[in-house]
Each structure stands twice: as structure tokens, then as C-alpha cells.
Amino acid sequence: MWMYEKKLQYPVNIKNPDPALAKVIISQLGGPDGELGASLRYLNQRYSAPSREVQAMLTDIGTEELAHMEMISAILYQLTRGLSMKEIKESGFDTYFVDHTTGIYPVAASGVPFSADYFQSKGDPITDLNEDMAAEQKARTTYDNILRLTDDPDVRDPIKFLREREIVHYQRFGECLRIVTDMLDSKNFYAFNPAFDKK
Amino acid sequence: MPVLNDKQKLMRRIQQSCFALAEANLYLDSHPTCKMGLEYFRKHKAEKEELEKEYNEKYGPLTAVQSEGTKKWEWVAKPFPWERGEN
Numbered sequence: 629m630w631m632y633e634k635k636l637q638y639p640v641n642i643k644n645p646d647p648a649l650a651k652v653i654i655s656q657l658g659g660p661d662g663e664l665g666a667s668l669r670y671l672n673q674r675y676s677a678p679s680r681e682v683q684a685m686l687t688d689i690g691t692e693e694l695a696h697m698e699m700i701s702a703i704l705y706q707l708t709r710g711l712s713m714k715e716i717k718e719s720g721f722d723t724y725f726v727d728h729t730t731g732i733y734p735v736a737a738s739g740v741p742f743s744a745d746y747f748q749s750k751g752d753p754i755t756d757l758n759e760d761m762a763a764e765q766k767a768r769t770t771y772d773n774i775l776r777l778t779d780d781p782d783v784r785d786p787i788k789f790l791r792e793r794e795i796v797h798y799q800r801f802g803e804c805l806r807i808v809t810d811m812l813d814s815k816n817f818y819a820f821n822p823a824f825d826k827k
Numbered sequence: 828m829p830v831l832n833d834k835q836k837l838m839r840r841i842q843q844s845c846f847a848l849a850e851a852n853l854y855l856d857s858h859p860t861c862k863m864g865l866e867y868f869r870k871h872k873a874e875k876e877e878l879e880k881e882y883n884e885k886y887g888p889l890t891a892v893q894s895e896g897t898k899k900w901e902w903v904a905k906p907f908p909w910e911r912g913e914n
Contacts, residue, residue, distance in 0.1 A: 632890050634907060635844070636914040637839060641829065643911075684856040692849060711909075742850035796853070803857035 632689070637695040638789045642706040642782040647721035649778055650707035651737060654724075656774070656790070657700045658734025658742035661766040663790075667693035669747035669763060671755045676823040678811065682804045684752060686760075689797050696790055701732045703786060752821045757805040761798055768794035834886050838914065841878045841889075847871040 656662045670690030677683045708721070708730045718724050723739065734742035747763070750756050771791035775784060809817050831839065851868040858864055879889060887905040888894045894901040908914040 631890055631892075634905070635842065635845075636908045638842065639839070639914050640909070641911050641914070681857055681859065685853065688849075688852055688856060692853075698909070702914070705909050706911050743900075796850070800853050800857055807857065 630694075634731075636699055637704060638699060638786055640663075640699055640702040640706060640786045642703065642780070644780065644782070645709050645711060645715075645740070646707050646778075646780065646783075647711055647715060647719040649725060649780070649783065650704050651721055652777055653700065653703055653707070653774055653783075654735055655737040656770060657704065657732070657766070658696060659736035659770070660746045661763060661770050662734070662736075662742070662746075663693050663697040663700055663767075664734050664742055665746040666690075666763060666767065667697060668744070669749070670760065672747075672749040673760070676749075676751045676753065676756070678753050678809055678822045681807050684756075685800055685804050689800065692793070692797075696793065699786055699790065703783065704732055705730075726798070753808050753823055753824055754805065754817060757801055757808065760801045761805070764794045764798040764801065768798070835912070837878065837882055837885070841875065841882060844871050844875040844878060848875060 642665050658664055669689050670686040670693065674683050674686035674690065677686055711721070711730065716722050724735070727733075736742075748756070748759055752761070768791055771787055771794065775791070778784060778787075808822065812822060813819060848868065848879050849873045851864055851871065855861065855868060874886050882889060887901050891902045896904075907912045
């Protein structure tokens, strides 16, 4: 089970609203490499993990991703405060506004709504952990691209924190993959699925 | 950097100590017998508990179960952290 804590993992305090920037950053909420997909990926995959260490890692990183989803949502919320209709129209935020006003809804920057197609739970820990490592790198690239798109230090600071977390998670999933392969026959790691086939 | 009030300063210390704990937690998941890691975790755990106790007494609950009000449900008396200046 989970318990909510009334605090952000890392502070988000943005002085200047910027709806055009919100329309880009929203991809890290509901886009293909966003925090919602990350969280659902790990929290669904953990049941077929073959060791306690990997079960713990998927649970704990999946939980941290929920906190990242909250940080991204706080960024979006603060970037879209107190907008005039003129600002909404001129920034291009009108295409989001028409369906959601300034409510937070998980879509990609392109406007495509969030989909479970963005992740897999394959029931094979080697397959899943390779996906997880790739997913962390893809999210890191997206954060790099967001950093190329804004000079606002109030936005860059929490985005840089989130970018760093992708790198740490990549490292930890790499260790998990090592733990899983250490349990297997090094002559052929792929001879069978350790979560399904009985040895 | 904006000037922080006392409540925000205490929140920063809680966030720092929770971050140290979260980092140690993930590290220990894959290195469960590392003595230095375990020691680091225990040190920050004690620090976090102390800081959260101080926060609860001065500024209200961080989790719903920490609410202790007899006249008013404290959980709804304080802002949520996505508001600017409240995290």
C-alpha cells in the first residue's frame, strides 16, 4: 500500500507563468517516456521479478516516479496560473485549453493522450530490465531537450534534478540486471525465462 | 535564490534528509549487506524523524495520520505542496 506525504521530493517554485513551455513539459507527464509511464512500468513489472532485491528496486523506483509525476504536475500547474485569454491564444496553449482548461491531464507534447502502449510488462526479468534501462535513458534525453528549450532558472532547477534521477535509476537497474544474470547459467542467459520456466 | 521563511527552511532540511534516505534506499536494494550504506541510512533516518517531529509540532501534519486535532481536521487546514511557496 501507499501513503501520501504532503511535500514535493524537490522544490518547485516558478515566478513567471509560461503556457507555451507547459505545453512542452507536459510530455514528461503523459508522453512516451514520461513519469506516469515510468511509474506504471515498474510497479506492474515487479511481480515477476525473480529476486527480493529486484522486487524492492522496482517497488522503490516505481514509487519515486509517482513523486516525479507530482513534481512535473506542480511545474505545469505553476506555469499555467492566472493566464489571460490573450496569453492563452497567443502562446498556442488554446489547443490544450479547449479540452482541459488549466486542469492537469496526461498527454504528450503532441497532444496524444497517455497510453499503456508506452510500456511493457513482459514477464521476463531480463527483457523487462533492459526496457527499464532504455526507458531511463530516453527520459534523460527528453529532459536534456527540455533544458535546451528554456532559460528560466525556476524551471531548469527542478528539471535538472529529475534528469539526474534518470541517471541514478539507470545505474540501479543495471545492477539489477547483473543480479538476475548472476543467478543464471553464464553460457546462455536466454536459455529460459527465470520468471516462468522451471529449471 | 528567493529568501526562505522559517517553515520553508525546515522543509528544505526535511527534503534533504529524505533525499539522502531515498538514495541510500535504492543503493541498499542492490547492496543489502554494505555496512557503510546501512550506517548512512540509519544516521539520516534519525535526523529525518527529528525534523519531521519539529515540523508537525510547528506547522501541522505531513501525512493524514499525523493529524491530531480535536476541533478541526488538520489535514485540510494546510495547503498542498504544488502551490508556489508551499514546498
